[in-house]
Each structure stands twice: as structure tokens, then as C-alpha cells.
Amino acid sequence: MWSPKWRRVADDGAADGKGFNSLFGEILDWMLAPLLFLWPISIIVTHNVANSIANQPYDQALAVNVRAIARLVRVEGSQARVNFPAPARLILRADEDDTVYYQVLGFKGELVAGDKDIPTLQTPDSVVPDVVLFRDESIAGEDVRVAYQYLQPDAAAPRRLVLLQVAETRNKRSTLASRVVTGVLLPQFAIIPIAVILVWLGLSRGIAPLNQLQRLIRRRRPTDLSPISVSNVPEEVRPLIIAFNEMMARLEENLQAQQRFIADAAHQMRTPLTGLRMQSDLALMETDPAQIHRSLQHISQSAERASHLINQLLSLARAEASYEKIYAVERVDLEALLRAMLTDFVPRARQKAIDFGLETTGGPLVIDGNPVLLAELLKNLIDNALKYTPEGGRVTVRTLATEKAIVEVEDTGIGVPEADRERVFERFYRVLGSSESGSGLGLPIVREIAELHRAHVSLNPNPAGRGTIAQVVFPRSRPTPEETAAQTTQALTAPGATQFPPA
Template identity: 35%
Template sequence: MRTFKPKSLFGQLLLFLGLPLFILWGFSAVSSYLSAMNAATQAYDRTLLASTRTVAEQLVVHDGKLAVDVPWVVLDSFERNMNDRLYYKVTDTQGKVISGYDDLPDMPANTPGTELYPALAWFYNATYQGQSIRVARLLQPVNEGGVNGMAQIIVAETIQSRRYLAVRLLISSTLTQGGLVLLTLTLAYLLLRRVLKPMRQLSVLMVRRGSGDLTPLPDLLPWSETRLLIVSFNRYIDRLRSVLARQARFSADASHQLRTPLTVLKTQASVALSSPDPMQWRESLLAMQTTLDNTIHLTERLLQLSRLSRLDQTEGQAIEAVDLVKIAQACCFSSMAQARSKNIDLGYEGLPVAWITGEPVLLGEMCMNLLDNALKYTPENGIVTIRVSCDEAQIVWLEIEDNGPGIESGQVRHALMPFHRLDNSAEQSGAGIGLALVSDIARYHRTRPELLRSPSGGLLVRVKLSGG
């Protein structure tokens, strides 16, 4: 069974505030009626007991018999004051009715006595001549003229006045409490409208805002509880603006980097087509093959850099326990052919095993980029070493050291930016993406690379990684 859930805030207000208030209102009305009826019963019982005492005062003994002279003027005054019918019955010490209505109902057995009055008095409800009546019973001791015992005086009255008083009290209480309920809901509705007015203004502003408008939102929500929403949204806009700006810059730089090899390919193809010499064709095809290899390598790096630039730390990282030594040694074996082509001494030093938490594919790409950069800029017969170590704080360090030209301290920041190639070597085939990709992978693992001068004067790259 589906539960009803209002879609509007005012509907929620009526459901979660108005409904309990109306239930409490009804419960209070019933409670007020019972309390009013109890109060009216106590008030009128006092008058009813006074009537029985008035009758008891008229008991006299004549010729050894108990008699009573009921003052009808008194009874009439009670009837006129209370707008109710009054009945009475008086019995002598022997239980014989000496005055009043013989058929008035007697008191039921086990009726408790009243604790409100210091007298032998009882009150009970009954029905007489088709009407509900309230009855007061009083025992009056008699010890006069040879008559000893207890006389019984019963006075009863209809309960219209009691009900009328209780209804009046109920109506007064219901109207007062109903007014409070309606006033509460009205004030809550006005407060809700006041609270929602800035929200509506913010909604109108967002609807009218252009798709490319990334300016911060104005502080339209004045309350401390809602101001955090604007602050959080503005921070999100700042991050989005930064991401879009980075993507736009990346697209512009990538298109520029791809345009150059495509232009070279077109030129090489034109040279081959314009020459009748087969040797020229072969040279052009070999050059085109080299250009295509460089373009494929550049495209792969661009795709990796683009993927990393879109990673958001809030989306969660695909990390696991990996052996950094295994990754480093695998990268060494993969780069052996490139090292032999320049007669470079490539080797591994360090721990036999080093477990860390990270993304294995990205860590392997980072190692390959660092080795590729070192092998590319290290001169022939040089030395490149990849090293994995661990300090006393259980921090794992990945190091790649070479004896190439190195990087000046003032150029470190530019070296980590994409498409910025340093002019510190005769090697000019790179696109300036390798170290930028390393920086992005390190940032993904919540660290950063350190570019230092090696003892041999070359470059020493150090990356701190979390131990497993």
C-alpha cells in the first residue's frame, strides 16, 4: 500500500504539523467536555445536597410517628433556578414512604459514598419517567418522641442544566483551542512563504541563467542554515569553471600538437608524389612511418592525459594493494630495447618487495613515462637507474635517476605543465606531455613528483607513495 506524501512544503506542513494539531484538538475537545461535565456535576451536586438537607430539616415527630412538611416554595425556587424537574422521596426509620414520589428508583447496591461532604450522603445516576436524573440520598438520624433510627431523604433532578453548562464550556474551549490551531497554522504558512521567497528568487535566477554563465550565485538566502547551500554551490561552480577552462586549454593545445605532425605527413606525401625517384619514395615512406609512430605515441599520451584530467577525487579511486617493485622491474624490461639503442646502462636498485596502495595501470604508466623521459634526454653511454626504497616511517619512495642535462630549479614548474618542452637537450621529438602525465598520475594518488638534481648532475625524480 502506497503512503500519501504531499509534494509541496505546505502539504508537508499540513501533514506533519496540522494533522497532529487537529488530532490533539479533537482529543482536547473530548477531554474538555468530560472535565466540564465533571465540574458541572460537582457544582449541581452541591445544590442537590442542599435540597436534601432542606427537606431533612423539616422532619418532625407527631404522636410517635415521623412526618415531614416539605416547603414547596423552596422546591419551586430550585426548579426555577436550574430549569430542571425536581423529585423527592422521604421514608421513615421503618422504610415506609411518608412523602414524595413512591416510585423514585432506590440506590443501587455497592454505591460508594461521597468524600466531598461530611455527611451520610450518596450520589448516583438513574432513569425516571424516561428521563436521565441525578439522585442525592441522605440518611438523617432521628431520636425524638420515641422514634429512633435513620430516615432517608432522596432528592432527584433532571440533568438538562448540567449538560447545557458542559456544552457551553465545551464550545468555549473548542473555539479557543481551534483558534489557536488555526493561528498556529496561519503563522506557520506565513513563515513558510517568507522562507521560500528567497528560494523562489533563486529558482527564477537559475532558470534565466545562460548555459555558459558560471559566475557565483548571489547571497539570496540570508539564513545561516541555508547560506551553506550557496557557499557549496559557488564552490562547485568554481571547480566546474576550472575544469572547463583546463579542458578548453587542453583542447587548444592538443589540436595544435596534432596539427604539426599531420602537416608534416602531408608535406612528406607531397614530396613523394612529386618525385619520380624510387629512392626518394622510400625515404619519404620511412619518414612518414617515423612521423606516424610519433603521432600514435602523442595520441596515446593525449588520451591518457585527457582521462586523468577528468578524474574527480569525489568519484572514488580504483586503488588496490600492488607491488611497486614488480611494476618498476617490468618497466625496466620493457625499456631495455630503447636503452640498448643508445648504449645506456639501465638497471634497478632497491627493495625486493614493496607493497603500496594504488592503481596498477596508472603506476605502470607513470614509471614508463619517467623512464622514457630519462632515456630520451640521457646521452649515449649514459646511466639510468630506477630505485624503490622505504624509510623509517614506512613511506615508499620511487626514484628515477639519470646523468642527463637535468632541469634547472627555475624550470621545474614549467616542466610539469603539459605541452611545455624544455630546450636543455638536443632531443626535440617530445611533445612535453610525459612529465605532465606523471604529475597528474601522482596527483591522482594524492602525492606529487619532486624534480631534483642528481649527484651526477642529471635529473632525479622522486615520488612518495602510501605503503600498503
Template identity: 40%
Template structure:
């Protein structure tokens, strides 16, 4: 389990341990420097204390029996360089003296040496550096041991304080967890820490988007139910007419009407399914690829050639620029082009004309469909992209979903839809795609 409280505890304790370690190193170095200064002073004082000693000959015995625990080595030479005294014969110190303070490296480690000429002889006092390092380490440990001993108490305080700081988030989680599925009101920002407010604002934006999406979905379901009610009622009436037919002629006419009604209901259901599939977030993740718009236009023209021929419509291409391409879902773009062509064929009277073109303008790749139909008044052009909307006075049956599907696909591809009067006398619908 990835606990924020535990993560903060271990992170803070780790940081404190690192700080204590750095502090321990700094304390050790400071103590070492202080001990070096003090010990150097003691070496000089000890050397000065021997100046009144009388030494008669070379290699004389010790001035006094040295203590076994004494960590100093004493050497004394006369003015001719003859060593008069050595307190520890086993020492590895050199047999010559360098006046003043020096640090000598020997097989037994580093030694701090002080030599001074006094009267007619030279006195040298030496001390191993390991003694000083040991004393500095002991001093640093005595400083850090109380802090280390307080680490459990410090950990408990951190655990409590971190938990106290996370209580607003826990209350927020409880509030979200106790909400009903249909409760999409914004979460309150009062009492939320500044660091968590961006998260709460993002959640509120998500809740608002969900609320809008559910509202649109409910409206869509209500509109779909309303639109399906009419063709289903018509099918029931046509079925009753079939049952009441008294002869074969009446029955055949009733069956023809029933067949037409079934086709209309099937087309409406198909349009509803297509629109549901084109909604953002539906289905698998989109895989956009480079798509040549002229190829999409040619395939869609081929799909609706038979329908146009049946209705006596001159369906063709004005200009198809094969150099223009965009990035998108080929199947969705073919659905878009097919709906544009189908819509134009449906509302163009017999003997009319529908032209499809692909061109460039305003930095976009445009797919245009022109027809010679009745067109749409300018004041209603913005509304025809809404679901189930059909301009008044339309005699052709339809679901009012074709252009809504086009609008949904266009929004997914960052495309613009422009409705204008067509040079053919009807409506021009142009969809501008960003170039690949």
C-alpha cells in the same frame, strides 16, 4: 510534485490541528473540573434545602413529583437506618450512605454522591457523572468550534505568507534559469533569506569550480591544438618529400621520416587521451582497492624492458618491498609507474641506468624512479609537472604530458610528488602514497 509551499501548508495546518486537539483536551478537562466543583456545590445546597421537610414513615411517597429530565436521585434515611424516601426506585445506587462526597461505581456508570446528616435523618443526593462529562464536552466544543471554523481562513493566510516568504527563492530560480550556459558569475546574496544563503554560497562555489574547470579545459584544448599543429605540419612536409623523391633511396629516407613523425603524432594523441581519462570526474566512478606497489613496479618494468634494451639502458629494480600497499585504481597506478619509467628511459643517454624502488618513509609508501640522465635544474622542477612544458635544451622528442599525467593520477590518490637529484647523477622522481 514535491512542492515546498504545499509541504509547509500541510505541515503547519497539521501542527495547528494537533495544537487545537491538545487545547481541546485541556479545555475539556478544565471545564470538567469547573463543572465538578459547581455541581458538588449544588448537590450540597440541594441536600441542605431538604432539612426542613417532615418525613413521618418509611418508604413514603415522593416529596413532589420528580421531573423526568431531573438528573438527581434523592435518598433519605432516619436515624435507625430505615429509608424514608427514594426519588427513583429503579436506581442502582447502594442502600447505605457514606457521609460527604464520594464517587460510586454502579452498573449504570459512575455517580457523584453527597450525604449529610441533618437533625434525625440522613439525606443523600446523587448525580450521574455522565451528565457532567456531557456538559464539559459541550463547553469544550463551544470553545473550539469558532477556531475550527476559521481553519480555512487560516490555511489561506498560511498559503499566502509561505508564498511571500518563498518569493526570493523563486526570483533566484528565475535568475539561474535565464542564465546562459557560459554565464558563471556568482549569484547575488542580497535579498536572500538567511536560511537560503548557505545554498546560494554552495552554488557560487560550484560555479567558481566550473569556471576554473572550463578555463583549464579551454587552455588544455588550446595547448593541445598548438602541440598537434607542429607534428601535423611536419607530416605534411614529409609527405611532400615522399612525393618529390626521385629515386628509391630518397623515397625510403622520406618514408622513414614520415613513419617517425606518425609515431610521434600517435604518441602525442595517446598521451592526450590518457590525460583526459585521468582527469577527475571522467569516466565511471573509481573503485579503489588494495594495491601492492611492488607488483605495480614489476609489471611496469616488464612493459618497458624491451624499450630499455633497444636504447641500451640498464633498467632494473633496487628494492621492492612487498609489504607496502595503498588503496587505489590498479590500472591508473600502472599508468603512473609506466610514465615515470618511460620518461626516465627517454631522457637517459645510451648506456645509462634507470632504477625503480618501493620503500617506506615519512608515513607513506614511496615509488621512486632514479636515472643517470642530465636531470632537471632545481628552479625548473616545479614546472615540469605542467602540461606541455619541456625544459630548455632537450634534444629528445616528447609531448610534455608524461609528468602531467603522473601528477593528475597522484592527486586523485592523495599522493605527493617529490623531485630531487638522484644518486645515479640524474633525476629522482618519488611518489608517496598513503598506506592502505
């Protein structure tokens, strides 16, 4: 329940022409709206209670009149008679505000005395004599209150009844009820504005710590990412401040990681650029064409290494970005992705006479991810395997389908010592003794992308002997109904094939 009248900005310093939902206004709305909703209901309830209160004394007066007339009723033979002297009738009708009617009906319902205007009643099957009852009626279009009583003069004849009725208009009752309602509601007109002011002051006082906290945050320097003290923070806001401090800690960690990355990248870029400049200077000083050609070859190699390093740095920066914001997540078939990209590595494998193969499950292996980043992950794993596998070796890319989706890249290369299997995932770290050139960014890119996809990457020794098995374990996505039907058909048409439940 939100009303635009309670919309406001946080403070004068933040007034930039753009409003937003105010917590102060929201609380005030939820406090005052029920009060304003209940107020008319209280008026109705008060009016009903006032009518009930007004009826009680005047009903008692009507009952007294009915009993007084009952004492004047006599039975003479088969007829009922009323000895109602004129002075008594005058006293009964002597009311300045209301009109009073009375009526006495005999055994057969005939009018014995009084006014015939009072509506008569059908005699009920069971009657409690000598008890005054009340009901509401209308006489000549005017509401009246009727008190009535049945008399049973002869106990031996229970059906011989005399009906006494006294009716009175409701002017005095309405006046008394209005006075009661007015006496109750008039103070409310003064109380409600006072209550609104007190609620406003109370809320203003209650949210003062929030305004103080806001000013504290606004005064902080842009580079100040230190946590906010929760000692003087209200209990209700403390979880929010704790979460804010945790976010600032993560931001500080990311900023430090970026600073380290920039420093490391600058250091790594300096080496190939220095080599380029040195080789170009040598080439400028040489006059021998053969030496110039050799220097140009060195320049080309240095430029290629610099280009590879830059591409790796860009890939790592892209992997470190939040791929949920930059890249769309979709269902990716890892086996289809591998088949599409492995042909690009065939020339390199043939150049080194490497036995290069792919072993798949024969069916779709679907995960939720980004195909661009996944292709980058697989490319780096295969590139490392081909680079560090000597001529005549073997590189096998394998997919496995369990409750997880597994991709393995097995090689017969130089291997990774057990002490370095975790360190190789650090940026720019390279295993000592390797003759191959590299940037030390391939495996860090793999881990970064794997973590974005909630996957686990590890390096294990090749059980067949020399080499390494790089393994990435992905959570599988839930199959669509079409994929479920295809898997069922495959299971029925391929005896002995094992189908694993999806994750």
C-alpha cells in the same frame, strides 16, 4: 511526513509532467499536520475540562442538599431519626431534568429514610465527619453523581456514624458540558480554515524570493557563469547561493583549462602533421630511391611522434576526468602492479645497456585507487627515466613502506635544474638543452593522476650524484583482517623486520 496532495511543480514554465518534492508543500505539511493532529486531542481535553466545569455548580447544589438533610437528623436513644416533612421531600425531588435520590443510614447501616437504590459504602477506618464528599455511581444502569457525608452525633462514640447520601443523574451536567464544548469548538471550525489560508498566503509570500531567484537563473545565458549577487538573497538561502557561485567558479576554471588544453593540443599537433606533409611532399618530388627511402624514414619518425603525442593527450584527458565516476576504486597492491608492468620496459633498458632494477619492501603495499590510472602514472615515470638516462646508466624503481606508501624512480640521467622542477609539471613544457624528443605531457599526467589519488609527487636530485629521484607519496589504505594477520605472522617469522602501522 509527506502527502501527495502537496506535490507540485516549481512554476508553470517548468511543468514538464515530472513532479518533485516541493519545499512549499513540505513546510505546509509540517505546519498543518501537527495542527490537525492536536485538534482531536484538544476536543478530548476540552470535553474533560467542560465536565469539570459542569460538575462544580451542581456539586455545590448536592452538598447544600446533604447539609440540609443533616440538620434534620436526630438521635433518640440508640436510633437515628430524620424529621423530613413531605413538602421538603417534594422540593428535593422537584427537578425536571434529573432524578434525585436521597438516603439516610443509621448506626448499623440500616435504612432510616430515603431510597435504598443508592449503593452503600463500607465504613472506612478513618472518617472525617461533617465533610461532604463526592463520587460517581450507577443506579439502574444510569450514571449518577453522589454527594455523601458522615455524621457523628456522639463524640464519645466515634464508630457510631450516620451516613447521608444524595444522588442525582447527570443530564444537566451533560447538557452544560456539551454547551461548553460546542461553544469552544464551533469557532475552531471557522478558525482552522482561516489559519490554513493565512499560512498558505504567508508561505507564498515567504518563498517569493526563491521564485524570483529561480527566474533570474533561468534567464541567464548558457555561457554566463558569473556569480549571483547575494545582496538581495534571503539569509537562509545565502549559503546555498555562495556554494553555487563557488561551483560555477570551479566550472569556469575547468572550462578555461579545457580551452587552454585544446589550444595547446592543436598547436602541438600542428608540428608533427606539418612535418609529415612536408616529408610526403619531398618524397613525391624525389626520383632517387635513396632519398625516397630517407623521406619515408622521416615520415615514420614523425608519425611515431604524432602517435605518441596523441596517446599522451588521451591519457591526460582521461586523467583529468572524474575517475570516481568513470573508473572503479579498489585496493591496489603497488608492488604487484610494478612487477606486472616492469617486464615491458626490460627490452628498452637492454637496448641502452641500462642497469634496470626493482627494490621492494617484500610485502604488500596497498592503497585505494584505480589500477588503470596508477599504471599510467608509473609508466610515465619509468618512461621518462629510461628516455633521459644515457647508455650505461642506472634506473631503479623503489617502494618504501612508512605510514605512507612511497614509490621512487631513481635515474642517473641528465637531471632537472632546480628552477625547472615545478615547471616540468606544466603541459608541453620541456627543459631546454634536452636532445630527446618528447611531448611535454608525461609529468603533467603524473601529477594529475597523483592528485586524483590524494598523493604528492616531487622531483629531487639524486644524492648519489647525477640524475633525479621522482617520488610519489600515497596515503595507505586500512588493512583488512586477513592482511593484518599476514603482517603479524611476517613480523614473528622475520626477526629484525620493521613493521610500520598502516595509515
